[in-house]
Amino acid sequence: MIRAPARxxxxxxxxxxxFLVDLLPVIAFFVAYKAWDIYVATGVLIVGVLLQTLWSWxxxxxxxxxxxxxxxxxxxxxxxxxxxQDATFIKWKPTIVNWLFAAAFLVSGCTSxxxxxxxxLGENVTLDAxxxxxxxxxxxxxxxxxxxxxxxxxxxxxxATWVNFKLFGLxxxxxxxxxxxxxxxxxxxxAQAASGAR
Numbered sequence: 001m002i003r004a005p006a007r008x009x010x011x012x013x014x015x016x017x018x019f020l021v022d023l024l025p026v027i028a029f030f031v032a033y034k035a036w037d038i039y040v041a042t043g044v045l046i047v048g049v050l051l052q053t054l055w056s057w058x059x060x061x062x063x064x065x066x067x068x069x070x071x072x073x074x075x076x077x078x079x080x081x082x083x084x085q086d087a088t089f090i091k092w093k094p095t096i097v098n099w100l101f102a103a104a105f106l107v108s109g110c111t112s113x114x115x116x117x118x119x120x121l122g123e124n125v126t127l128d129a130x131x132x133x134x135x136x137x138x139x140x141x142x143x144x145x146x147x148x149x150x151x152x153x154x155x156x157x158x159x160a161t162w163v164n165f166k167l168f169g170l171x172x173x174x175x176x177x178x179x180x181x182x183x184x185x186x187x188x189x190x191a192q193a194a195s196g197a198r
Contacts (some may be wrong), residue, residue, distance in 0.1 A: 025049050025074075030167050038090060038163070042081045049074045066120070073097055091154035094166055098147030102140045109136040121185075131188050135181070142177050146170055 025048030033041035053071045056063050077093050108116040115136040127135070153165045
């Protein structure tokens with residue numbers, strides 16, 4: 001039997017490896033942009049995401065819904081970027097994607113079934129219906145904010161600054177939001193477990 005600390009170390013190592021694999025297409029995009037231009041970088045991103053998806057399939061014999069959705073979005077919008085080659089479309093693309101996510105999360109929260117966030121986290125997190133609704137609305141607000149920030153930076157600053165913000169600023173904001181969400185979920189779960197034990 002593997003002891004708990006050894007299991008934790010193995011999990012932490014796997015999580016770090018997965019995080020690095022998740023970042024590789026973004027890093028490749030940034031390097032290609034600095035070396036060439038936005039169009040070459042977009043092509044590199046498309047190839048990187050396809051390789052990432054293939055690697056996930058070869059290693060796990062499955063592709064997560066989030067990775068598959070990301071790959072489809074990169075293929076569709078990246079393909080349109082290369083086809084249209086219009087600066088306005090390139091700047092609006094992250095905003096459109098974020099607002100589409102906001103709309104999808106909002107609609108899923110208004111249906112009778114589980115929301116998107118509940119489907120994503122429901123196997124590992126136990127919350128009451130009101131908390132799931134709040135969590136879903138938090139993601140709606142975050143996607144609206146991220147889309148708005150993207151277009152503000154795109155039109156107020158030069159292209160290089162916007163690319164840096166898109167890659168690192170939005171990624172950093174997403175990580176911070178996810179961490180804060182984790183703290184919120186932990187507190188809610190503890191409070192609900194404590195009230196259920198009474």
